Amino acid sequence: MADRYKKVLTKKDSSKVKNSLSRRIFLKKALISGVAMATTVSLAKKVSTLAIPDLNPQKLNMNDVIAGDIAMAQKKYILMTKREKEDLVQFFVENYQKDNL
Amino acid sequence: MRNIKLSRNIFYALLALLMITEIGYSQDAQPAQDEELVKDCYESREDYGYVERRDIEPALPNVICSQTTSRVLWWGDPYDGTIPLGDMPLEADYSHEEAVVTPREKQLKIFMPCTTCHNGKTVPVPKNKEPRLIQFHQDIVPNALQLMHGKGSIWCLDCHSMTNRDKLISFRAEEISLNQPQKLCGKCHGEVYRDWRDGIHGKRIGSWTKGGKKRWWVCTECHNPHTVDANIFLPIKPEPAPALPKGMKSADHEHKEYGHQ
């Protein structure tokens, strides 16, 4: 019981001291965490740049989309053969029957 | 605790602000509407018959016309003002009652039947089918000696009846109604005629179902038989292009000169 009183009383009395103390602690913590964060970020960046060779969107586009476009550009509109057309119709009919049994 | 409360209140305030701005966010003004509504429109051939827009039911027009090209864009009732197509010389997979056409002969009544003048007296019946210069109908055929059909092998009276000018005529001297020109055209253009009869050439509107009621477009509703050698289908004005994406000033980048491959 007495301990509790003491605690409460000390809290009230030393509020100013404690406030300044907590500010100091807070600043210290902020500094530490800031430094830690910066380190982590830079480390992560370093690791990611090492792991993933190039994240340049321009280059990614050139390698992925443009390559696809070029591949399509070299293709022709080719008429289907009679066999292909028959097979396609057969595929559609069978697919419908399979789905709607 | 206080800080949390404060930040939460700020959050709510921001949320409310966001909602208010969302409500208040106004779109750009609506583009100005054409003052006069185009009501006379054509269906396929610009120089052929016109259809007038009217309401079949409240808020259901017979057609919706394009305001820029006066072409019919949409039919409220696809069978409006049609008559049965009648027999086809060869059977196709349609039932006779369900195939309809817009009658062409009614145009003769509105203006004037051809036989008003071509009655054998006002204009005498020609002696033969030999091509010769004619003084009338330059609006249809500018130079009668250069008919743009059949590359010089046929002339007016090979299709129009010599004695009854309100009818067409086949080479077997059968009179054919202007409502059913396909019976005449099909005699020479057999392959296209077969495709048309089977529904894979030409235009039809109405029901897609097998044997369902359809309005068939006959040959002359798309092709002008007097000028087909020059244009199978007369060039028409296109509908407006889509809006350019926001921020794009012109579509020059699309052109070949721009370096586009």
Added chain:
Amino acid sequence: MADTNSKIPDQPGEKDNGTNRRDFLKETGLSVAALTGAATLLTGSQEAEARVTWAEWFQKSYRLMTNEEQKDAIARLEERHSQEFGKKVTVDGSPAMKDVLFGYALNIKKCIGCRTCVHACVKENNQSRYNPELQWIRVIKMEKGEFLAANMDKGYPKDYGIEVGGNAYENAGVTLEGEHYYQPETVPEKDYFYFPIQCMQCEKPPCVKVCPVRSTYREPDGIVVIDYNWCIGCRMCISACPYWARRSNWGEPNLPAEEMNPKTHYLGNRPRMNGATEKCTFCLQRVRNGRYPACVEACPVGARKFGNLLDPDSEVRKILARKGVFRLKAELNTYPKFFYFID
């Protein structure tokens, strides 16, 4: 002692928790009220509309609804749209017809690029007219290729020559690169052909595969539909579609009441909302009631053909049997049911 004692919390934090909960409840209450108010404001002040909006927020995916729930959802929409557009709006919910698989064929030699189909589609399907202007059909003007006699025998498959689809005809390739915004005095123009593209209603649609909430799916009659209410607007399907067929409502759609087509279908042309994705449905509201799609009817040259792929006498099957047919980007194995043919 006892007094003082009572002021001191027995278990530290209890008082705090109490305040917390009360505050929380108060604030939650306030925010719910704010939200409801905002919802009412957002959808206009009409009470019916607010009620509909409220019910729509708790609506299930259309595919998972019971028949009763579907009917309720449709009734709600009819109420909302009739009020919004000031006329009797019907929302159809008819399911796919039996033994029907829709297919489409377009005569690429006949198309003159007049864009009549594009605008007929807009009139029929209640797209936003401006800002954003949405059109489901895109017509691309392309240069004609040249015919090279040297390539006559380089047919496909080998040694069969042009008769089975030889590639003597050199074209620009399957790039879809051409002019979208062409505006000449008259069409067709010499040395150009026109390539209309719209949703191909793929048998194996890549857009359906990527949808994270399964709001887009393939119906038994082969049409790929979207439940606009269930759509979260992530636009994954737009980037997945190789045919550039899907459109997003980038803003609140602008549909003038007098231009609104009141005959709608839940999965078809009912008015969409901001953020929802939309696309061609072969005019679901028409074709399920036996009518041709609007673009088929509008085409002044009759280049567009439509029919049942399961019926050998249908227009599409006859074209497949008789005409030269190709599909766009067939090598992607999406099995489009939209065919391009030449006479």
